[in-house]
Amino acid sequence: MQKMITVISNVLRGSATKNGAKAVSEGTRVVVSARTYADFTPQATFDIKKCDVHRLEEGPPVQAVLTREEGLQYYRTMQTVRRMELKADQLYKQKIIRGFCHLYDGQEACAVGIEAGINLTDHLITAYRSHGYTLTRGGTVKEIMAELTGRRGGIAKGKGGSMHMYTKNFYGGNGIVGAQVPLGAGVALACKYQGNNELCVTLYGDGAANQGQIFETYNMASLWKLPCIFICENNKYGMGTSVERASASTDYYKRGDFIPGLRVDGMDLLCVREATKFAADHCRSGKGPIIIELQTYRYHGHSMSDPGVSYRTREEIQEVRSKSDPISMLKDRMLTNNMATVEELKEIDVEVRKEIDDAAQFATTDPEPPLEDLCNHLFYNEPPMEVRGTNPWMKLKSVS
């Protein structure tokens, strides 16, 4: 009797963690299914870090509302990106994925937060660290993993690889540092010209921020008031060079000079979401471009050949992991506010893991593209064009 009263009082106090602990001993499934929707807090308001602003009178709000459904969805997506990258790391080390591969783990809050702040009909372009965005823009884990292994079922038919992934309204996946930024402004011009109230999110890193074409683009975007959100994902290192050693000004949000800017905590999904919403409103109201600097961190090295510890300490990485991991942050928020149970999140983890394992299985068994596809898509051509092979007698076909 005493025990029952304790349990009831716990529920009334809304102590999710205690309930969770109890639930484990009593069998997860039974308890979860026995709980009703009313047991959870349907939505909660969180205080978030204030953004630094440049040429703006007001920044994004310092409070954000998160509903339970949103929370669970964000959690699942971030966890999927994290697990997918860890699997990619594993497959790379097994030499199943070859070539160049840049992993996104640590930066999940950026991709997921940005997507939460725009519409799927808006446009997005990024550089070579593109796996996360491919997923948030609508690609599937299966397609991404198969692209990494260069198989027929890959999102670019196995021809693009890690850096070159594309899907609707997602223009890649671009291997040359900074080269995607002018393209993004061009996409924004098309949005403006067509008057469809859409915008383009143009992403680049702190390394690319020093490329000349970024500044050419700022000028054009501002001159023509293009609906373009420039987002600098500042993960503190351009390959092996820390931002302080590469940039005369590390205030990346101010480097558009005449373009307004925000500096945002890129490890907090809610901060990213609110800033993106704010920036999207700014663009859609016809005020022209805006720059967001997302302060984030990559757990892996720049690419697979970089262990990532020769220019930063293991302690530094460990500290970020333990203190500001984007997934842990969201998880804590949801648990402490009784928006989800530990078991529920664990169940999501199990499902995600299964999805990743299935995708990896597909990516290792799906056949490679046939040799006849070798020259396809060189040019637009109708009828198929002949392409010279390694000798004048070897004719290959290019079909597009």
Add this chain to the structure above:
Amino acid sequence: MAAAARFLLRTAGSSKASITNVNSGLHSKFGATLLRASPSCHPLAKTQKRHAAHFTFQPEPVQTKYGPTQKMNLFQSVTSALDNTLASDPTAVIFGEDVAFGGVFRCTVGLRDKYGKDRVFNTPLCEQGIVGFGIGVAVAGATAIAEIQFADYIYPAFDQIVNEAAKYRYRSGNLFDCGNLTIRAPWGCVGHGSLYHSQSPEAFFAHCPGIKVVVPRGPVQAKGLLLSCIADQNPCIFFEPKILYRAAVDQVPVESYQIPLSEAEVLQEGSDVTLVAWGTQVHVIKEVAAMAQEKLGVSCEIIDLQTILPWDSETVCKSVVKTGRLLVSHEAPVTGGFAAEVSSTVQEECFLNLEAPIARVSDDQLLKCRITWSSEAQCRH
């Protein structure tokens, strides 16, 4: 490689030297063997060959004329050349993306610690800026050695190289020049480098008077040619075959030495056909020549062009006058590739000596794919 052999098959029939050794039965049998080895016909061979390099590097004979030697791979020989330069030339500076900690291919390892961070330093990621900056450094009298991280990334700097560096001397009436500038860049296929890490852009620059373009075939040449580029009073682009950085190991002289620019090297004398290549492809044609000798009794003369611009047409033409046949092979696409220039010049110079059409061995894929094809496609070169 199969393509080269087929060319040999075609030409061998008319060769006096080989006709006695090879009957037509052998011809077809050999051809069939080669065809079977090609991936489209033999799926099993595909997986077996997947990660194998498409050539075997054979070390240079040890030379002692430049003093004591040490075992080095290609990136170490580049480091050694840079080390010699920094030691002997107090104005020399090295800069580029990540060069301070050794560069992505380890070519500058240890140099910052040895010579100081004011002489070996990182730049931001800005290729156009790196080359423009290098021109400025060079024009003011210092020796500038710039690294572009991959030859594939050199295009943002194309304007600076073609319009600024190459024409500086000419347009200033010889008042200014940036002859002290050397641009190094890893070049060529690496097996699974994909679109942006496999290109061989030498032909783009070969169209531009005022610069020199050099590609070494191994550690010994890399050091000697790089030191020549640095010493040369013209801006030079030095392309380093990245697949050879670790795969190629020679006994390389420790001290500074130079291999003259614009001089091709005849690696093997022969009488039936001249094979011309540069960089990694030299090793491929060496194997082709051995195969042709063994299976067809065809005697090949092998020439490593070494300098693409200005190139040594004399050595090549002399050889073709002797052999009457020419095959040029490179990794870059065949259309507008440098083989076209070689072929055209030889055709003009040696028309009456030619016994067969000049063959270019490459392809027009434009892309060096990242998947299985990559090594396979290159195997066929």
